[in-house]
Amino acid sequence: MSHSHPTLIGWKESIDLPDWGISDITAKTDTGARRSAIDVENIVELPGNRVQFEVAADRRTGQLKKTVIADIEHQTHVRSSNGQQHERYFVATRVRVGETEKKIELSLSNRKHMQCRMLLGRLALSGDFLVDCSKSFVTRPNRKPKVRKR
Template structure:
């Protein structure tokens, strides 16, 4: 029943603590199955015999000076169709996401979203069964803190 679920607005502030991202604006997209994270470059490499990627993000729309460089183990590569019907082969990583006080692992594809308003799309698999989405509300799980999106930055 929905009375036991937490409410999300159509947009929320998230964090990806293992990637060093303390805050990033996301569109909650029930039309997307998988979540995706902006990555303006993605470089595959190998670590201890496993596939990894390093990638860079611009956590704030319109600000290409602020950069966060991340590394994560590759979980998969998948063909993803965007809302315009274009298919793209993307790297998939799994990393914890923090929404308000909740922390949960989520699969995320990496793609360049520099021209998009939101750096993250939180899809159905990231929303899971613990949330219900109220499309008339925004930032239900917390407002943006006035600081850098990068861990340790001022």
């Protein structure tokens, strides 16, 4: 559901991951990062090229968690901002930012010491979003994250 004109977003936005039943998670838009990442715990590789992990949707308490099972898109070595290399799983899911929804790839990583649990990189932003780094929560107000129980 892309628009012909890019959606204006801020450096931080409240977004949804509808396939995973997670809404209002705070994501940092990072035009300096090529790929997107999400903070997860307890990663377990499953048979059939799948992976299970827990998303901690609420950064403040760490209590709001959702267990997700997803297909592994690929694995690769990623160099983090501190220069260390790590083997990471990549999964695909839909993301909704404002009225724009698209499928993106996410690196499963440990971001618990970062300000935002999720990072939207250039590949996810490309063609659909224009970032105004002087603003935050342009598409909707900051709200507490929600996790839909199955």
